[in-house]
Amino acid sequence: MNQTVSAVLVTYNRLEMLKEAIQALQNQIVPVSHIIVVDNASENDTKEYLESLGDQIEYVRLEENLGGAGGFNKGVRYFMEHTDDEFVWLMDDDTMVHPDTLQNLLTFANEKKDFGFLASDVRWTDGHRAKMNQPAPMNRLHVIPEDQVEPVQLQNATFVSLLVKREIVAQIGLPITDFFIWGDDIEYTERAGRVAPGYFVPSAKVTHKMGTNVGSSLLNDGPNRTPRYYYSYRNKGYYVRKRDWYRKNRARLRTLAEYWQIKLSKTDRKAEKLAVMKKGMKAGKTFNPVIEFANKKESK
Structure with a gap:
């Protein structure tokens, strides 16, 4: 091989x-x-x-x-x-x-x-x-x-x-x-x-070698990283649609739980975080990027 x-x-x-x-x-x-x-x-x-x-x-x-x-x-x-x-x-x-x-x-x-x-x-x-x-x-x-x-x-x-x-x-x-x-x-x-x-x-x-050993969390992340979560929720909207019925709906329920966790929390900048999340989720409903393929290797 x-x-x-x-x-x-x-x-x-x-x-x-x-x-x-x-x-x-x-x-x-x-x-x-x-x-x-x-x-x-x-x-x-x-x-x-x-x-x-x-x-x-x-x-x-x-x-x-x-x-x-x-x-x-x-x-x-x-x-x-x-x-x-x-x-x-x-x-x-x-x-x-x-x-x-x-x-x-x-x-x-x-x-x-x-x-x-x-x-x-x-x-x-x-x-x-x-x-x-x-x-x-x-x-x-x-x-x-x-x-x-x-x-x-x-x-x-x-x-x-x-x-x-x-x-x-x-x-x-x-x-x-x-x-x-x-x-x-x-x-x-x-x-x-x-x-x-x-x-x-x-x-x-x-x-x-990350600076700290933490997972990603819109609830707890700092102000500089909050806008990036738009991509997280938008992109998730796309790839979750490709899953089977069970995994698709499980992921959607998890996202809904994250939304209510933030909404009911006492986190700083709550309105900003919810706005980023909603914007990403809305965009994810229609986000449909093109999958590219490589060309064949050129002969020397």
Whole structure:
């Protein structure tokens, strides 16, 4: 089995973190074939550093910030159109892979073969699970313990060390640029999961170097992040429509519960938060972005 891998790393103005992430990719026990760095129009210091790496990386610089979603769209497109690698490995610039992460993902890939995606066990800097990247098993009443050893089938996963086969990308297309931020990974892995099952691989650990280990919460988040939740609720409106009847209505009830939790709370800026949520939910009813597909790789 051809186990060549392109790593796609999306970055925006976090140079020191980016340097560490690239170094971690270069230190894999099983080497990656290509390191594709998608730069979302960062400042010149990032540009100059990435250009200085020469042929150590494939540098894809965007003219404007397309958000994480647009960055992953461009990165997966580059993988499909400019490499022959069998797998694409997706991550942000604050994802620190361990030396054996890729080795363990590929070991499972070689055993299982039929899968839509493989997701790592994402830990925070203290070694506990990163709350932003909790694995989502098929039975959402079940919580995957931190000492899990055996792989588990998932409903979806995040773009924090996610492995996808070329043939799956060819069937389902690219991540949706119009998502901008939030939910692009959930939508994409659920799209892949409709072709073949996705799995959590607990031996393939990575460290997610977020500033704090918290999940996303419109109720508790600060004023600078509140406007971003528009994308969360708009995008959710789209991908929830693709689910089966039970999961679709369960998600809608959860969103309704979030609305009333905020409405009945004593949170600061309550009116602003409810307005952002309602605006996103309304937009999500008609949000219907186009799914793009990569062109065939050009012959040299």
